[in-house]
Amino acid sequence: MREKKNIKLDAVNLLDEIQNGKYSNIQMNYYFSRNEYSKKEREFITNIINVTLKNLIFVDYVLGQTVRNIQKRKIKQLLRISAAQILFMDSDNAGVVYEAGEISKIINKHQTGFVNATLQAIIKNKEEIINAIPEDKREGIIHSYPQWFVNKLKTDYPDDYIGIMKAYKERSYLSVRYNRKKLSKENFKKILSEIKSEVLFFADEVYYLSNGNILSTDEYKRGDIIIQDASSYIAVKNLNVSEEDTVLDACAAPGGKSLAILQTFTPKLLLATDIYEHKIEVMKKMKEKYGYDNFEVKLNDAAKIDNLDMKFDKILLDVPCSGLGVLRKKPEKIYNLTSDDIKNLKKLQKKIFDSAYSCLNDGGVILYSTCTFTKNENTNNLQYFLEKYDDLKVEEIEIPENVIINKDEFGGTYISYKNQFLDGFYIVKLKKIKK
Structure with a gap:
């Protein structure tokens, strides 16, 4: 079985391909047919991709209120997935931050500090960010x-x-x-x-x-x-x-x-x-x-x-x-x-x-x-x-x-x-x- 961090890296790559025009259901099936994932690993990838995609506008809003610019594309996908875990999934926040830091070293080691700081800021400020969503945009952002x-x-x-x-x-x-x-x-x-x-x-x-x-x-x-x-x-x-x-x-x-x-x-x-x-x-x-x-x-x-x-x-x-x-x-x-x-x-x-x-x-x-x-x-x-x-x-x-x-x-x-x-x-x- 692969280490979980590499399974999450696969999820980052999958999200990146979906953002470049692939259909999520088709691309997930392609990944599952090409890799020997366990049932638990398939469920993890499916869940984390679906939660991120279904809440993408909300996730991007929270990220946008936390950092001004995310220059590296795959770092952005890593932050999206990790933010979705923090905001919507029953995850250990400290574990999410650590795991994202380890994956960022594989993607671009110079971005590790940025990734850690961004996720720590989301954990600290998420309630304040959500409460401050403008009323005229609230329905669209909350429901993505x-x-x-x-x-x-x-x-x-x-x-x-x-x-x-x-x-x-x-x-x-x-x-x-x-x-x-x-x-x-x-x-x-x-x-x-x-x-x-x-x-x-x-x-x-x-x-x-x-x-x-x-x-x-x-x-x-x-x-x-x-x-x-x-x-x-x-x-x-x-x-x-x-x-x-x-x-x-x-x-x-x-x-x-x-x-x-x-x-x-x-x-x-x-x-x-x-x-x-x-x-x-x-x-x-x-x-x-x-x-x-x-x-x-x-x-x-x-x-x-x-x-x-x-x-x-x-x-x-x-x-x-x-x-x-x-x-x-x-x-x-x-x-x-x-x-x-x-x-x-x-x-x-x-x-x-x-x-x-x-x-x-x-x-x-x-x-x-x-x-x-x-x-x-x-x-x-x-x-x-x-x-x-x-x-x-x-x-x-x-x-x-x-x-x-x-x-x-x-x-x-x-x-x-x-x-x-x-x-x-x-x-x-x-x-x-x-x-």
């Missing part, structure tokens, strides 16, 4: 959200904005479904029993588990057990694909929803497209792995579906969005997002929908979904769709009884932040009426 986002939440959800901010700082849970064409429910539950994995919650055919032991099973490795959130699977199931349907998954990468369509239904043809060539290669490998004859993958811009020169009976539009509904899994997303990004995403979402509509058969269905909760990307877009196309009708969707939802005034469905386990999602099913 950019101020523009707090203001937007207040506008969209004046009665719920504090609850939303708190909810998406909670922990996330591993969720999986099984391929019912390959495994029975009895077999799946037997596997869970054998690996000592408890079901914490289930919605439809998606199970939220107490640990990650399922990822070591043969069934997972060969693709009979698949990681997917219930919100995502609920969207797929509401396509209600028949054997006569030609189906398009227009923004398909990395392919999870396409796979769910194929494992839940038997379409005449499913075409999965994406604008990025490297993502298309990932889906082509998925096609090779599973061997579906009714599955095709093509490079295409979802805003130009007419380039395909095809008509479709069912179209899944899981459009690019701000991704705020998955902040429990990817807490860093909020720090890289601006209000202009949401405006630009809304424009793109409209273009994609207009493109999809032009290729939809009479009587066909577009299922529009996002993994976010901003009204700009959801309710406001739905209003635009219905006003522009008078032959579109919102259809009811089926939601498991144990999933909390909210409906907007146009019939769209928000999967609520009040669900402890599910991602935040928006789903609306639109049918093109035959004239």
Whole structure:
């Protein structure tokens, strides 16, 4: 086993890579696959990274009130992690300072005195710093959200904005479904029993588990057990694909929803497209792995579906969005997002929908979904769709009884932040009426 200080150094390096644009959940899994960590070591890294990322604005504020400038990038990550331990974790403060000093000697020995002095000052002055946070910035700093986002939440959800901010700082849970064409429910539950994995919650055919032991099973490795959130699977199931349907998954990468369509239904043809060539290669490998004859993958811009020169009976539009509904899994997303990004995403979402509509058969269905909760990307877009196309009708969707939802005034469905386990999602099913 490695010395703990080196495990923490790995956490510092991991945080640095996340700050340079890597997704935290993907990069952590990469680290865990490349290094022989014990279960306790994995838990330590996961916890310390998540606590730091979910409280980053607060941590940076406290650091900013303590020192003027942190010049060395990795020293800054070390201080962030150590400050998070002092502020949010049940840690021995003296031990945190000592450990940070030892790690700083590895990163840059000339910074050790600076690191020690900074952390000692945080321990001494943290209460005074927190009490002095300006009132007009307090909510954003305390909950670690950019101020523009707090203001937007207040506008969209004046009665719920504090609850939303708190909810998406909670922990996330591993969720999986099984391929019912390959495994029975009895077999799946037997596997869970054998690996000592408890079901914490289930919605439809998606199970939220107490640990990650399922990822070591043969069934997972060969693709009979698949990681997917219930919100995502609920969207797929509401396509209600028949054997006569030609189906398009227009923004398909990395392919999870396409796979769910194929494992839940038997379409005449499913075409999965994406604008990025490297993502298309990932889906082509998925096609090779599973061997579906009714599955095709093509490079295409979802805003130009007419380039395909095809008509479709069912179209899944899981459009690019701000991704705020998955902040429990990817807490860093909020720090890289601006209000202009949401405006630009809304424009793109409209273009994609207009493109999809032009290729939809009479009587066909577009299922529009996002993994976010901003009204700009959801309710406001739905209003635009219905006003522009008078032959579109919102259809009811089926939601498991144990999933909390909210409906907007146009019939769209928000999967609520009040669900402890599910991602935040928006789903609306639109049918093109035959004239």
